[in-house]
Each structure stands twice: as structure tokens, then as C-alpha cells.
Amino acid sequence: MRIFTIIYLCLLSNFAFTQAKLSPEAKKRLKAQRIYVAKYNKGEFNVYKIDSIPKDGILISRGWKVKHEDKLDFSNSNFDDSKWDTTDIDKPFSELLPIEKVHIGWFRKKIFIDSSLVDKSYIFNIMITGAAEIYLNGKLLHEIGKISLDPQKAETKYFKIRLPYSVVFDTFGEQTIAIKFLFTPQRKIDKYQEDFYPISIRIVKLEGFIEKILTKETTNALSSGICAGLFFMMAFIHFFFHQYFRSKKYNRSLSIAMVLFGIYSCFGRTSYVSDDFQMIINIKIIKSIIVVIANIVLFNSIYEFLQYPKKILFWIIVASFTLLNILVFFQKIPSYYIAVAYSLLILNYIFLIWKSIKNKTPSGIVMRNAVIIFISILVSFFIFLVIYFAINNGSSANDNDMLNSIVFPIFLILFFVGPQLSVSGAISFSLAKEFVKTNLSLSQKLEEIEKLSEEKQQILSTQNVYLEKQVTQRTAELNQSLENLKITQNQLIQSEKLASLGELTAGIAHEIQNPLNFVNNFSEMSVELIEELKSPLTPDGGIPDGEKIDMELLDDIIQNLEKISHHGKRASSIVKGMLEHSRTSTGKKELTDINALADEYLRLSYHGLRAKDKTFNSDFKTEFEENLPKIEVVTQDFGRVLLNLINNAFYAVGKRQMNVNVGEVQNLADVKIFKPTVIVSTQNINNQLVIKIKDNGTGMPEAVKAKIFQPFFTTKPTGQGTGLGLSLSYDIIKAHGGTIEVESVENEGTTFVIKLPLT
């Protein structure tokens, strides 16, 4: 307050000095007055001589006499107060004598009024804490509050603004101002503010006073309003951002901080308007709390915005700030510690901003922009000021008014709201930029996608047409392949037949060879026997005496011829069988003796294999059911099945034999003599013909057993088997309404079981 007073008065005197329109006399007077003012303020006068009242009035606070007693004649002009203590009435209570209890005291001051001031309306501009009665020259001028020692009756006033009380000096010369004052103990008042003082009186001219007050208060209200408005506007903006940009968490915090600051601004100088001491205190409490919370929330939000981790430093500063504020509020420490508290915050802000600008994080860039904005605002404001005063230097009488009412408030607003406004502005700008960028890129992407999808559509449709053509083509190709495959399959089946036929040929040749040998031999034998029979006879067929016809020989000849017939038939049937085998199957079923069929094919197979492989040897047995009924089968097909199974059996035992020979003994039983054996058996079980072809060959593992009936599956080396034998056999047996199964143990043997219904 003191500083501002000095500034005011300096500026005031400057402008007074530049008032070129004043007369030299007036100038001189003013100069003298200035000197007086200066001297007075230094406390050099007790009696203040007033020639004129300057625009801002004269403060009469120095050199008052005080007495903490109440006597009726203390108001008298003539009372001798030289023995009283001298004091300044606008000293804070804490500097005055400590007040122990409520009591009434008196202040007295003599001033000297020039005749030019007589009978003109003036104003005592009073700021008071307490209750007072103001006497001028012994007459009661005004009563402020109510003085009473009874607390119920007393009415104390507290005003931080100056209240006007009219005064008219009706005589010139010495005036005595006496103030009866109700002193209340400091504890009651000083608890919250240090700078409470009893009373302060300023004499001002009436005209312009109201205006001035109004202007001042209007300006104050306006600036509070502007601050509040700006804060609420920022609160709203950040709330809006919070809704829209959910990801940016700091907006909520900032919004809350702005609301709190706004509320704080709303109070403005309201505390100074009310005269209810308690309400003023309450408002002061609320304002203090709000501003502390607001600052902490703002602090937090800046941390969030800069994405700086809230480490210990953060919490220390928050705690110290709160603590300092509390201590100052309860007057445990002097009030300048508030500046310390705010400095902590500001230093931390500076540190954070510097760090984030250095790191060049996006939020750091926003901060940098905010700082730039704030500095530009300040700079432009200063430039404006400089230009304004350069242009208007000395031309306006309202300059200090303008200072008071416009410049100063704007300064306050700038420093109070400016930083936050800059930050909010920078954040808004960056968010808006982001928003625009996102939108632009989105619409761009959308365009691209649309274009792409058009292209894609086209490509798709051409692809479709192409694919359709391809599909038709491939289908045709596949159909062709299928036809080819069918033909090939038929050819393969035919060649399988031929192959098995080929295998047979050697066997058949052998089979025919034997009977034919007998036919030849017995024929020859028979010729010899007949020769022998003829030898004792005469050329014309007579039997000489003593000679006999050897009946034994005749029997032998008969026997021989029978044998010839038998073997001839045998050869014939073999040939017939071979012919049948080579013919394509008629598919006609005939009653067949399975035992005979099996026997024939067993021998055929054996001899065929022997013909192919000289080292091959195996034992074979038949276990045929006697009187097995004949069964309707397609003889040729069924015969092929038996032949195939028997071939496989001989192959298996042959392989096992080879392993034994080579020394790859799979089964310990082979260490003894391994006798390869194939057994073909027939049985009639439950009206089912059961044919078993059993061998003690190499056997099959499970994996092979599972695939054995699959076409083209063979365990023989390449070129040795078509792999079609068993699959054809399977089909043939199924066609006859029967089943074919296999049992096998690796390295022990295999048994194929065919079951046919006998009905």
C-alpha cells in the first residue's frame, strides 16, 4: 500500500508539474504545497497548513495526539493535549500500544485552513476499523458505528474502502479535529490481517470525488468481472476439450482450476463493500481456501499436461505451499511468506517449462508457444503504453485517471489471468490444429479409399470374369483327365490280369509238362509191354505150346492207358483253366467246387513261383472240408482272388526265408529251422463258407494292414507288383456278397479269411 501511495503521489506531482495551463502564481503555490506535502509526509509538521485541496486530497494521518481515556472535554478545541502521546493514526494496531481490553480513547489533531477553503464542501474520506465519533472544533460531525463499552450495544465498522463524510469549514485558521474511538482488543482483529489500523482520514474535494470512487470501483468491478469472465470462459473451453478429446486428461484438471480461479475473481473486492465484520472474515476465509486449492489444481494440471511424473518434488511443493498459506492465514508467520509460497510454484513452473521446451515434447512446444503468447501480450501492451504516452504526453488531464482506471487494472488482469490465458490459448491452438489435421487426413484417406474401392471393384469384376473362364476351362480339362483316368484304370486292370496270367504261364507250362511226360512215358512203356507180350507169340498170332500170355503185362498196359487218360485230362483241364482265365469275365455265376478250385490254383501258384525263382521253395498244405457244397460264384473272378491271396502268401514266406538266409533273423523261432508253409483251408461254419489262406511269412505291421486293400498300395519293390491284386479281390468278394479280412502278426504270419454266404 505504501509503495502504491508513493507512486500515485509521484505521478500526481509530475502531472501537476506538466499542467502548462496553470498561472505562474498557481504553479508557485503548488510547488510550495508539494514541498509541504513532502515535509508533512516526513513527519515534520504537527499542524498541517492547507491552502488548497489537490485532486487526490490530503491525507491527515501523521502527528495525531492519542489518549486512552474518555473525558467529555476531550473534544474541546481549547483542550491542551500537549502532554498526550503523538502517533500516526494509520499505523497498524500491532504497532500501536497493545490493547488489553475494550476501552474508549481519543485522537486529536489541529490543522490550519486557508480562507480560500472556507464554506466550500469537502469530504472526509475515512477508512476505519472500530467505532468513532468525529468532532470538528468541539462539535460532533459524524458518528461511525456506535461507541459503547457494552459489547451488545457497540457497533464496530470495518471498511477497506474510504467512506465519504461531508465537512464544511466555516472559519479559516486553526481547526481542531477530535475523534472519540472505541478500541477493541487486537486479538479480535489482528488475527487475520496485520494491516488493520484504527482510522485514516483524507480530505478531498467534493466534485469529482463520487466520480473517482465510482470509476475506481467500476474499474475494480470491471476487472474482477473480466478476470472472472475470462476464467469461466477458459473453464468452459477446457471442459469442452475434455468432452471432445477424452485422451487429453489434463483438460479436466485445468477446467476445474479455471472455475476456482473464476469464483475467486468473482469475489473481487466484495469484501470491501460489506460492513459486516464477520461476513468479511468469512469471505476472506473462503477466498483464501479457494485460491490455495485453485493453485494446487493448476499446478497438478500443468504437471499432467507436460506429462511430467509427479515425483517427490511435486508433493513437497504442494505441501509447502499449503502449509505456508495456512501459517500466513493464522498469522503464525509474516505475510510476505505468501510471496515465498508463490515463488515456489512459479520456480517449479519455470523449471518444468524449461525442461519440456528442451525435450521438445509436443506439450513442451505448446508451452513454448504459451510463453511466446504471454510475452507478446506483455510486450505489445508495453508498446501500446509507450506509444500512448508519447502521443498524449501532457495533453490530457485525465492521464492519471487513465492510469488508475485502465492501465493498472489491465496490468493486474494480465498478470493474474495472463499466464493461464496464454496456456489455455496455446493448448486450444494446438488442439485445434490437431483437430484440423485429423479432419484433413481423414477426408484425404476417405478420398483415397473411395478411389481405391472403385479401382478394386473394377479389378474384382474383371477377375471374376477371368476366373469364371478359368473354372470352365479347368472343369473341362478335369473331365477329360477323369475320362483318361478311367480308361487307364481299365487298362491297368487288364494288365493286372495279364500280369497274373503271365505268372501263371510258367506255372501252367510246368503243370502241363508233367502230365504230358506221363502220357509220353506210359505210351512208350505200353508199346514196350505190348512188344514183350507179342514176343512169345507166332507171327500170325498163335500161342506156341508151353507159352502163356503174361496177364500181368496186360494189366500193366491197362493201367498205363488209364494213367495216360488221366494225365491227358489233367493237361486238358489246365489248358481250359488257363483259357478261362485269360478271357474277360462274363460275370456269370456257376456252381463251383471251391475245394477243387483252391487246390488247382494252389498248385498253379506254387509252380508259377518256382518257375520264376529257382531258389524259391515252400511247403503247402490243404485242409479242405469234406463234402463242401458247391457255391455259385463267377469262377474266373473267384479263382483270381484265390490265386492272388495264395501268391501273396508264397511271397511272404519266401521273403521270410530270404531274411533267414541273409541272417536278418526277425524272430527267434527262425534260429531253428524255419519251414515256410502256406495252408489253404475251407470250412462250413453257420452256413457260411469260410476260406482261410494262412502263411507263416513276414506278417504285416498295423500301418500296412490298414492300407492293404487300397488300390495301388504294395509293399513290393518298384516294378514287382501293381498293387491292384487285393483291391480287385476285395471288390470281387464284395460283389459276391461276402467279406474278406486279414489277421496278421509281424514276423509270425498272416491269415486272409474269406466268408461267403452258402444259401
Added chain:
Amino acid sequence: MKILVVDDEKDIQTLFEQRFRKEIREKLVELVFAFSGEEALEYLQKNVQEAVLILSDINMPGMSGLELLRHIKEDYLKPPPPIVMMITAYADDENFARAKELGADDFLTKPVDFKILKEKLKLN
């Protein structure tokens, strides 16, 4: 001379008995027949010294003629081992070589030319 004929075809017996009837009557030859390699070995084991000549078919089920040959030539304890002649329908080099390898004394093809056979035996 005792001759052991080994062949799975039973009619061989009739043939041989007829062909050698004179010799049999004149007690020049005594014929014994076995219808498998195993049977032949059994006989030989029972009548060790007696068979002088063995005529064996090669292609027989069970023990082949060549097996039999090997057994006779290798296992026969009392030297000299009997003379073994192989008779077979398969007159190819492989069989011939193998028989020779195993110590066959002679090799004949079916159908048997009994004139040649008798000459071989008379010479023996």
C-alpha cells in the same frame, strides 16, 4: 543195386517199376520210393549203408531236391556218400550249376530217357 527214387508225383513209381521190370525180376535192381525230401532223408537215416544210388526230382514242395542233395552230401557221415542224380523238368544252367555245386553226380531232364538212364547205371 538199390535205387532210391525221390519225386512228389506218385505215378513216377508206376513208371519206374514198369521201366525197370526186367531188372527188378532179375534182381539186378531194387527200387525204393520216397515222395518228399524229408521222407528220403528218413529212409536214409534208417537204412544207412544201403542206398547206393539216389535219383531225385528238384521241384518238390517242402524240401527241394537240391536241399536234399546238400543234406546227403554234407551230412552223410560214412563215406563214400551215395551217388545222387538230379532229375528235373527245368533244364536250365542255373539249376545245373547249383546241382553241380552241391555235389550232384549227374543231371537228367524230364521226360526221363530211360535208355540213357540205364546206360548210366550200367556204367556205374
